Amino acid sequence: MVETQTAVFPPIRKTQVTILQFNIGRLCNQACQHCHVDSSPKKSGAEDNAPPALIDEVLDFLRSNPKVGTIDITGGAPELNEGFRRLVEGARALGRKVLVRHNITVQFEPGMADLPEFFKQNQVELFCSLPCYSAENVDKQRGRGVFELSIQGLKNLNAVGFGMKGSGLDLHLVYNPIGANLPPAQEELEPTYHAELDQQFGIQFNNLLTITNQPIHRFRDWLLRSKNYETYMDLLRENYNPSTLAAVMCRNALSLRWDGRLFDCDFNLVKDLAMVGPEGQELSLSDLDLMDNLAIQVDDHCFACTAGAGSSCGGALVV
Ligand code: SF4
Numbered sequence: 509m510v511e512t513q514t515a516v517f518p519p520i521r522k523t524q525v526t527i528l529q530f531n532i533g534r535l536c537n538q539a540c541q542h543c544h545v546d547s548s549p550k551k552s553g554a555e556d557n558a559p560p561a562l563i564d565e566v567l568d569f570l571r572s573n574p575k576v577g578t579i580d581i582t583g584g585a586p587e588l589n590e591g592f593r594r595l596v597e598g599a600r601a602l603g604r605k606v607l608v609r610h611n612i613t614v615q616f617e618p619g620m621a622d623l624p625e626f627f628k629q630n631q632v633e634l635f636c637s638l639p640c641y642s643a644e645n646v647d648k649q650r651g652r653g654v655f656e657l658s659i660q661g662l663k664n665l666n667a668v669g670f671g672m673k674g675s676g677l678d679l680h681l682v683y684n685p686i687g688a689n690l691p692p693a694q695e696e697l698e699p700t701y702h703a704e705l706d707q708q709f710g711i712q713f714n715n716l717l718t719i720t721n722q723p724i725h726r727f728r729d730w731l732l733r734s735k736n737y738e739t740y741m742d743l744l745r746e747n748y749n750p751s752t753l754a755a756v757m758c759r760n761a762l763s764l765r766w767d768g769r770l771f772d773c774d775f776n777l778v779k780d781l782a783m784v785g786p787e788g789q790e791l792s793l794s795d796l797d798l799m800d801n802l803a804i805q806v807d808d809h810c811f812a813c814t815a816g817a818g819s820s821c822g823g824a825l826v827v
């Protein structure tokens with residue numbers, strides 16, 4: 509898999525935008541060690557979470573742009589935003605595919621017990637983080653007690669049909685490495701996850717997606733503190749795989765932040781690297797017609813998307 513090394517990330521351009529990823533806010537019931545968004549229960553203020561007017565704007569955008577067929581809702585724990593359910597129902601009413609990045613444990617927050625049923629009613633596709641099938645490793649990365657709650661939450665999702673054969677309700681699990689390593693091969697790890705979760709807990713799911721940790725924000729702080737930053741960046745560069753470039757998620761997606769600003773991806777969103785148009789002007793949702801073939805804002809962190817088999821919100825890019 510190791511290909512040519514390169515010091516500077518190559519220029520890439522947008523294709524047709526078909527996915528709107530909406531980071532609805534940084535409020536989360538967890539505060540994971542690797543979180544690139546710096547989410548936590550403390551991020552409850554208006555400056556960190558989308559207001560109702562932005563939900564309306566997103567629904568208007570979907571209504572007038574039928575080629576954007578998918579909305580991918582993330583956070584934080586997006587379910588904690590009071591506009592979340594209105595957004596999901598509105599997008600489904602417009603015929604859009606709705607993906608939700610669901611951290612599982614949010615089901616146990618007040619007023620959230622009916623989430624599995626809500627997801628089922630709206631035929632949402634779920635992407636749930638579970639960085640290991642052992643309690644020790646999950647609790648180390650995501651906080652004490654998270655594994656036990658995650659297992660119970662996954663059982664709740666299975667009980668309404670998510671991840672079960674023939675149900676049409678997709679439940680994907682997301683793996684990210686613990687420490688300064690690349691993820692193992694997705695196709696090799698997936699059977700182990702299926703076997704362990706089935707044998708230990710009777711849990712079913714569809715696919716396992718492997719994601720490379722981005723060297724930004726909380727994970728970057730950890731790399732610096734543990735003196736692993738340079739080694740990790742070298743690892744990403746040494747494993748640069750140009751065949752992943754065609755599939756990096758910024759090519760056909762937009763990432764909208766809770767404050768209404770627009771980015772090429774969720775990582776640029778965190779780095780404040782906004783999308784700019786041909787004249788150098790910052791772009792907004794109303795500028796979709798300027799985005800075809802637009803230069804993407806790239807930087808060193810992009811090497812996390814192109815190392816080894818590549819990485820995106822949908823897992824490995826070349827398998
Ligand atoms: S659950 Fe997700 S959004 Fe929340 S702190 Fe963990 S990684 Fe960040």
Ligand code: SF4
Nearest residue numbers: 756758773775810813
């Ligand atoms: S970090 Fe974002 S902009 Fe860079 S390659 Fe990955 S998806 Fe594209």
